[in-house]
Amino acid sequence: MTIRELADLTGATIVTKTVDADREVKCGYACDLLSWVMARGREGMAWVTVQAHMNAVAVAVLADMSCVAAAEGVKFDEAVVQKAEEEGVALLETSKSAYEVAGLLYGAGVR
Amino acid sequence: MSGAICESYAVEAGAFGTAGEASGKIKGVLRKLGVPSALIRRVAVASYEVELNLVIHSLGGTIDLSVEPGSVVLDVADRGPGIPDLALAMQEGWSTASDEVRMLGFGAGMGLPNMKRNADEFAIQSEMGVGTRIHMRFRSPEGTGT
Numbered sequence: 576m577t578i579r580e581l582a583d584l585t586g587a588t589i590v591t592k593t594v595d596a597d598r599e600v601k602c603g604y605a606c607d608l609l610s611w612v613m614a615r616g617r618e619g620m621a622w623v624t625v626q627a628h629m630n631a632v633a634v635a636v637l638a639d640m641s642c643v644a645a646a647e648g649v650k651f652d653e654a655v656v657q658k659a660e661e662e663g664v665a666l667l668e669t670s671k672s673a674y675e676v677a678g679l680l681y682g683a684g685v686r
Numbered sequence: 687m688s689g690a691i692c693e694s695y696a697v698e699a700g701a702f703g704t705a706g707e708a709s710g711k712i713k714g715v716l717r718k719l720g721v722p723s724a725l726i727r728r729v730a731v732a733s734y735e736v737e738l739n740l741v742i743h744s745l746g747g748t749i750d751l752s753v754e755p756g757s758v759v760l761d762v763a764d765r766g767p768g769i770p771d772l773a774l775a776m777q778e779g780w781s782t783a784s785d786e787v788r789m790l791g792f793g794a795g796m797g798l799p800n801m802k803r804n805a806d807e808f809a810i811q812s813e814m815g816v817g818t819r820i821h822m823r824f825r826s827p828e829g830t831g832t
């Protein structure tokens with residue numbers, strides 16, 4: 576599944592403009608504790624969380640993730656979006672809960 | 687240690703805005719040197735955890751990177767306040783992080799255990815009022831590539 580397909584499936588908005596939305600999503604994870612995410616982070620991962628600050632982007636970049644999806648209507652600040660664009664990690668926003676987003680991804684075969 | 691690459695990165699206490707930058711630079715250096723990506727990943731996890739501990743828990747410090755044939759070494763030192771009980775600090779789930787910092791997703795008490803798990807050598811020393819030192823070595827599994 577691509578980032579764009581993930582956005583369509585979950586009704587999420589892609590807020591990064593310059594990041595390639597056709598990049599592959601290889602696996603998924605949902606958690607709000609950064610050390611857990613750091614331990615489990617993988618290349619190509621889609622990470623669903625309510626953490627939408629700079630450090631969340633730093634974790635995603637270090638783990639070579641594809642995208643970070645902010646759940647529950649949480650918004651990324653302009654500066655965070657800019658950082659993610661520089662680093663090439665896509666950011667998505669959705670009003671759905673992390674549980675719903677993860678369920679949809681899992682159902683579509685993202686493990 | 688002739689031919690070893692050495693770099694030093696200063697990490698400021700409380701600097702959440704730039705937290706993770708030192709780890710990003712370390713990752714960039716290792717990439718340029720052609721270090722195998724599985725090894726870079728282990729170093730990146732540990733350097734991120736140690737960098738954030740310097741930002742959150744210490745009064746500031748430095749991360750020294752050296753790349754030697756077959757391994758990557760991180761030597762970290764801070765200016766205090768020190769860790770009163772190392773055995774407790776090394777336990778998974780033990781944290782003194784403030785509520786404010788926990789709201790940002792830190793404070794799972796998994797940073798030091800993550801470092802230990804990812805490093806082939808892990809040594810920590812701490813003296814109250816002086817500071818904490820951590821030494822980590824990451825070996826290339828093939829013994830080549832670095």
Ligand SMILES: Nc1ncnc2c1ncn2[C@@H]1O[C@H](COP(=O)(O)OP(=O)(O)OP(=O)(O)O)[C@@H](O)[C@H]1O
Pocket residue numbers: 609610611735739740742743744764766767768769775776780781782783791792793794795796797798799818
């Ligand atoms: N450099 C340091 N100086 C002083 N205290 C430290 C330092 N590093 C760690 N500690 C202490 O050890 C505890 C455990 O650290 P650890 O990194 O495992 O967890 P954490 O930082 O609290 O949470 P997490 O890393 O999961 O976000 C910290 O809560 C803190 O009390």
Ligand SMILES: [Mg+2]
Pocket residue numbers: 735738739793796797798
């Ligand atoms: Mg920590």
